Amino acid sequence: MKSPIFIDGNCRFCRFCAKVLRRMCGDKIQIEFQGSSLYQTYVLKYPDPLWEVDSIKIVQKDKVWVKSQAIERVLYLAPWYYQILRIFFLLPSRVLDKGYDFIAKNRLIWGKSVDACEL
Structure with a gap:
């Protein structure tokens, strides 16, 4: 069964991340945006x-x-060749969540989005 992954925004950066996740995991995941009926x-x-x-x-x-x-x-x-990225998860989740929040806060700057994120 596919694991549903819900992405919170629909800006260029969020769509890019969804595309990367699809390439990494292929048919093992189902990506949906929040607000969909499945969500x-x-x-x-x-x-x-x-x-x-x-x-x-x-x-x-x-x-x-x-x-x-x-x-x-x-x-x-993800396939075996992406598993090296799991080394980051040796850090405390508190630190990783701060990094996640920093990226989420600045995603419009990095995405250089013409269309604004709905959040």
């Missing part, structure tokens, strides 16, 4: 306060993962 179904099916967090989300084994933990879960689905 609403999962929110109702798996009640969790983490749905309120503005972040990438992945649902695996009836649990919702966000921010750096979600990215770590995605890397488990």
Whole structure:
């Protein structure tokens, strides 16, 4: 079964990240943007306060993962040659989440987006 991954924005940077995830994991994942009907179904099916967090989300084994933990879960689905990236997850999740928040906060600058992110 494909693991659903929910991306929170629809700006150029968010679409680029979704494209990278598709290349990394292929048909093992299903990428949806928040606001889709599948997203609403999962929110109702798996009640969790983490749905309120503005972040990438992945649902695996009836649990919702966000921010750096979600990215770590995605890397488990990637082929062996991407597994070297998991070395970053030796850092404390608090530090990784701060890095995630920094990137999320500045994504419009890096994406040089003509179309603004909906967040």
